[in-house]
Amino acid sequence: MSADEAxxxxxxxxxxxxxxxxGAGYPKxxxxxxxxQIEQATQAGETFRIGVWTGASTAPELDGxxxxxxxxxxxxxxxxxxxxxxRINAGEMEYLDLxxxxxxxxxxxxxxxxxHAAVVEVAGIREDGRLIxxxxxxxxxxxxxxxxxxxxxxxxxxxxxxxxxHDVYYGTRLPPHRKPIPLLDAGDRIGEPYLRVDPDxxxxxxxxxxxDRNSAFAPPDExxxxxxxxxxxxxxxxxxxxxxxANLLPLQSGVGNTANAVLSGLNQxxxxxxxxxxEVLQDGMLEMLKSGKLRFASxxxxxxxxxGTEDFIANLAHYRDRVVLRPQEISxxxxxxxxxxxxxxxxxxxxxxxxxxxxxxxxxTRIMNGIGGSGDFARNAYLSIFMTGSTAKDGAISCIVPxxxxxxxxxxxxQVVVTEQGLADLRGLAPRRRARLLIERCAHxxxxxxxxxxxxxxxxxxxxxxxxxxxxxxxxxxxxxxERYEQAGHMLKG
Amino acid sequence: MSADEAxxxxxxxxxxxxxxxxGAGYPKxxxxxxxxQIEQATQAGETFRIGVWTGASTAPELDGxxxxxxxxxxxxxxxxxxxxxxRINAGEMEYLDLxxxxxxxxxxxxxxxxxHAAVVEVAGIREDGRLIxxxxxxxxxxxxxxxxxxxxxxxxxxxxxxxxxHDVYYGTRLPPHRKPIPLLDAGDRIGEPYLRVDPDxxxxxxxxxxxDRNSAFAPPDExxxxxxxxxxxxxxxxxxxxxxxANLLPLQSGVGNTANAVLSGLNQxxxxxxxxxxEVLQDGMLEMLKSGKLRFASxxxxxxxxxGTEDFIANLAHYRDRVVLRPQEISxxxxxxxxxxxxxxxxxxxxxxxxxxxxxxxxxTRIMNGIGGSGDFARNAYLSIFMTGSTAKDGAISCIVPxxxxxxxxxxxxQVVVTEQGLADLRGLAPRRRARLLIERCAHxxxxxxxxxxxxxxxxxxxxxxxxxxxxxxxxxxxxxxERYEQAGHMLKG
Numbered sequence: 012m013s014a015d016e017a018x019x020x021x022x023x024x025x026x027x028x029x030x031x032x033x034g035a036g037y038p039k040x041x042x043x044x045x046x047x048q049i050e051q052a053t054q055a056g057e058t059f060r061i062g063v064w065t066g067a068s069t070a071p072e073l074d075g076x077x078x079x080x081x082x083x084x085x086x087x088x089x090x091x092x093x094x095x096x097x098r099i100n101a102g103e104m105e106y107l108d109l110x111x112x113x114x115x116x117x118x119x120x121x122x123x124x125x126x127h128a129a130v131v132e133v134a135g136i137r138e139d140g141r142l143i144x145x146x147x148x149x150x151x152x153x154x155x156x157x158x159x160x161x162x163x164x165x166x167x168x169x170x171x172x173x174x175x176x177h178d179v180y181y182g183t184r185l186p187p188h189r190k191p192i193p194l195l196d197a198g199d200r201i202g203e204p205y206l207r208v209d210p211d212x213x214x215x216x217x218x219x220x221x222x223d224r225n226s227a228f229a230p231p232d233e234x235x236x237x238x239x240x241x242x243x244x245x246x247x248x249x250x251x252x253x254x255x256x257a258n259l260l261p262l263q264s265g266v267g268n269t270a271n272a273v274l275s276g277l278n279q280x281x282x283x284x285x286x287x288x289x290e291v292l293q294d295g296m297l298e299m300l301k302s303g304k305l306r307f308a309s310x311x312x313x314x315x316x317x318x319g320t321e322d323f324i325a326n327l328a329h330y331r332d333r334v335v336l337r338p339q340e341i342s343x344x345x346x347x348x349x350x351x352x353x354x355x356x357x358x359x360x361x362x363x364x365x366x367x368x369x370x371x372x373x374x375x376t377r378i379m380n381g382i383g384g385s386g387d388f389a390r391n392a393y394l395s396i397f398m399t400g401s402t403a404k405d406g407a408i409s410c411i412v413p414x415x416x417x418x419x420x421x422x423x424x425x426q427v428v429v430t431e432q433g434l435a436d437l438r439g440l441a442p443r444r445r446a447r448l449l450i451e452r453c454a455h456x457x458x459x460x461x462x463x464x465x466x467x468x469x470x471x472x473x474x475x476x477x478x479x480x481x482x483x484x485x486x487x488x489x490x491x492x493x494e495r496y497e498q499a500g501h502m503l504k505g
Numbered sequence: 506m507s508a509d510e511a512x513x514x515x516x517x518x519x520x521x522x523x524x525x526x527x528g529a530g531y532p533k534x535x536x537x538x539x540x541x542q543i544e545q546a547t548q549a550g551e552t553f554r555i556g557v558w559t560g561a562s563t564a565p566e567l568d569g570x571x572x573x574x575x576x577x578x579x580x581x582x583x584x585x586x587x588x589x590x591x592r593i594n595a596g597e598m599e600y601l602d603l604x605x606x607x608x609x610x611x612x613x614x615x616x617x618x619x620x621h622a623a624v625v626e627v628a629g630i631r632e633d634g635r636l637i638x639x640x641x642x643x644x645x646x647x648x649x650x651x652x653x654x655x656x657x658x659x660x661x662x663x664x665x666x667x668x669x670x671h672d673v674y675y676g677t678r679l680p681p682h683r684k685p686i687p688l689l690d691a692g693d694r695i696g697e698p699y700l701r702v703d704p705d706x707x708x709x710x711x712x713x714x715x716x717d718r719n720s721a722f723a724p725p726d727e728x729x730x731x732x733x734x735x736x737x738x739x740x741x742x743x744x745x746x747x748x749x750x751a752n753l754l755p756l757q758s759g760v761g762n763t764a765n766a767v768l769s770g771l772n773q774x775x776x777x778x779x780x781x782x783x784e785v786l787q788d789g790m791l792e793m794l795k796s797g798k799l800r801f802a803s804x805x806x807x808x809x810x811x812x813g814t815e816d817f818i819a820n821l822a823h824y825r826d827r828v829v830l831r832p833q834e835i836s837x838x839x840x841x842x843x844x845x846x847x848x849x850x851x852x853x854x855x856x857x858x859x860x861x862x863x864x865x866x867x868x869x870t871r872i873m874n875g876i877g878g879s880g881d882f883a884r885n886a887y888l889s890i891f892m893t894g895s896t897a898k899d900g901a902i903s904c905i906v907p908x909x910x911x912x913x914x915x916x917x918x919x920q921v922v923v924t925e926q927g928l929a930d931l932r933g934l935a936p937r938r939r940a941r942l943l944i945e946r947c948a949h950x951x952x953x954x955x956x957x958x959x960x961x962x963x964x965x966x967x968x969x970x971x972x973x974x975x976x977x978x979x980x981x982x983x984x985x986x987x988e989r990y991e992q993a994g995h996m997l998k999g
Contacts, residue, residue: 186846352680480596
């Protein structure tokens with residue numbers, strides 16, 4: 012069927028589950044066709060808006076196209092498209108920001124209502140009717156199970172070697188019938204390589220041959236390199252103190268430049284026999300699999316640069332036995348993350364002096380991308396590390412602030428904070444000690460005095476009976492840094 | 506050995522693991538003796554301060570006594586003693602607020618340094634050397650395993666019938682050697698009824714005969730009764746919609762009046778064959794076990810009123826097969842909570858308009874009790890419910906505020922909010938919808954207009970380009986309600 016014909020099966024008001032996770036494995040043709048139809052309907056004076064549920068972020072052909080025509084009434088659970096973000100922050104579309112591990116089960120529980128349709132990219136359809144997943148699995152198992160009607164995009168761009176690399180676990184149940192997830196090592200296979208689908212629900216099959224959106228891999232900048240150095244030094248320290256095994260513990264690493272820099276550092280470091288239990292396999296991990304430093308990588312998506320993709324395809328024989336892609340309900344499952352003892356490394360927007368981390372909101376009100384899996388990993392990790400440059404916008408923003416303008420990870424879930432300035436190990440420290448250490452180790456020098464001044468005045472006020480000394484704050488001033496930035500373009504006083 | 510002799514084995518600077526969880530099973534003699542010795546040392550000009558690690562809150566004989574003499578340098582993980590709280594908020598002692606499920610494993614990981622001594626109350630010592638736990642288990646298994654020297658208090662006040670009621674799981678390991686926790690139902694027994702201890706580490710055995718601190722059970726007040734009614738109506742609605750089984754799912758319920766009111770309501774309601782998977786067994790659950798509405802209760806502590814205790818002892822034969830006490834690393838284990846699909850019901854101090862919940866801090870700076878297990882349960886629950894009266898301090902404080910002054914549970918973890926005014930089901934709602942619903946359903950009428958005014962002005966500012974429309978806030982005003990209360994004793998403008 013043509014993409015246009017398939018898209019015509021989607022109606023105004025439908026909730027549509029789409030494949031896609033960090034720019035991998037999203038449908039490439041039907042959403043574009045749908046966007047055109049929405050645009051025509053809108054021009055004809057009709058209302059045509061849908062709810063879009065995905066694995067995580069997709070690409071301009073999906074989120075971008077649908078956002079530009081105003082076709083999404085609601086989007087969940089994670090997005091990173093500029094057009095999509097602009098719509099949300101303009102109040103023109105709704106956005107639900109969920110832990111990625113919650114999405115599939117909440118849909119099964121019926122918490123978000125009916126899933127009318129699914130648009131899922133696959134690498135192929137087998138003779139037995141099962142589907143060969145493409146470069147991500149995300150929530151596809153759930154969409155295929157739960158949707159009334161299913162549109163498949165069969166994308167021949169994906170290499171045949173993907174066949175067999177996936178592990179789809181069909182043992183999940185609803186409470187009270189749940190059993191343990193039988194996964195004991197990042198490399199364990201507990202399911203089957205294919206997605207099941209009820210053929211009676213498949214209303215369209217669309218053929219495509221189109222690459223995943225590939226952003227080129229930037230070499231680590233100075234800030235990222237220094238963050239990576241601090242983390243590696245910390246690992247060495249923890250191994251020497253007997254708090255980490257010599258081959259560390261399974262790594263989870265967010266996406267992006269800093270994460271790649273850490274992986275690059277590990278690839279040159281002393282650790283052997285490493286494993287990754289993470290959401291996204293990116294170039295840095297590929298390098299480590301190649302060198303043999305990484306024995307295994309478990310993820311739900313391949314998010315590779317063009318060069319990385321080329322390498323991946325050229326060396327599929329090597330990677331096949333060392334990579335497994337799982338549904339995100341398993342890649343992000345608290346039970347498994349806790350059992351494996353994952354080392355979680357996630358980026359952030361800001362942290363406050365007491366270790367409350369903002370991962371999602373710019374100046375407290377504008378969504379950036381969403382929490383993604385950072386909460387699944389940080390809360391359940393053996394070690395929970397958050398990292399950022401100490402400043403943003405050429406120094407106009409301090410990423411260490413008096414009070415976080417939005418909290419996604421509380422003081423109870425943040426153990427280690429790293430900036431290019433240094434690393435603050437917050438474990439075992441009461442709030443006021445955390446504040447001192449974060450200022451000393453992580454804040455940019457140009458903000459240190461102002462932060463210390465804030466703490467000291469808040470403490471003085473508390474000692475004078477205005478507030479408590481457990482978590483001293485000056486309530487009237489706590490968010491003034493953000494307010495000043497909004498008004499004057501800089502967090503520091505003129 | 507006398508309590509004084511035993512207490513003399515504890516030195517300045519020691520970290521001491523003490524038994525005790527919500528006023529149950531804490532040592533009754535040694536901490537008092539230790540407090541006297543600390544007082545004498547302090548009067549003699551010596552410094553004598555220790556770190557106190559427990560299960561959760563204890564009682565005046567432990568937290569109160571040690572806090573009054575200034576004997577605690579640091580306390581973790583949950584406390585509720587007025588003297589202790591006052592010391593923390595005066596900056597005279599440090600406090601670490603941790604998820605209760607994190608404590609045992611972080612100690613095993615070595616994150617908090619050495620545990621020098623343990624003071625653990627037991628109901629008896631068996632001939633084979635194993636210990637019969639008393640009215641709580643908490644972190645006792647970990648303290649006994651990890652401490653260098655162990656002081657046991659054998660408290661003959663506990664009824665003999667407690668023997669066999671506990672289930673201590675010795676299958677936990679450190680990563681990467683962890684296996685699934687084989688618990689599939691709240692009633693499953695997966696361990697053994699006794700605590701193991703290395704006799705060579707036992708440096709003192711002190712005999713006591715002293716009751717747990719028992720606070721009397723207050724009949725539900727009007728606010729609690731109405732909260733309970735809203736929750737029961739919600740359960741009915743969810744069962745009708747097929748989103749909850751007819752016998753619900755295992756209940757977790759915080760401690761206190763409101764929790765007891767909900768349990769009392771359930772005891773009069775239509776549901777049969779209920780189960781509880783929770784931290785603390787309190788009077789309300791005892792009633793339900795008696796009536797047969799509750800088939801089983803799993804907890805880590807018995808926290809009963811004097812009347813409840815009397816009933817418990819009188820009917821031990823009935824309760825024995827229906828109650829199990831576990832280590833808190835199991836009662837609060839994310840893996841198990843998620844698997845069982847627990848319905849989590851926890852109190853809170855305040856929520857903001859977007860569903861960020863403050864469970865720990867009064868006006869953002871003073872600790873109340875700590876997060877306890879609320880995060881373990883809320884994040885992993887099937888349904889996560891938070892409840893509070895809509896106002897506090899005779900109406901001077903609104904418990905629905907523009908921005909939470911401290912965040913313990915983020916918007917990603919809060920599904921349902923209940924006050925005596927009504928219930929707001931936040932599932933599937935984007936932030937601005939949540940705000941409208943919370944104002945309409947949960948806020949006290951005397952604060953509704955001011956809250957709506959805040960939202961509308963924040964939205965107007967965002968539309969005018971000052972901030973985003975995803976989570977509209979007026980940064981300069983966001984914490985002004987708390988500031989006004991601190992200054993004028995009321996959150997509303999004069």
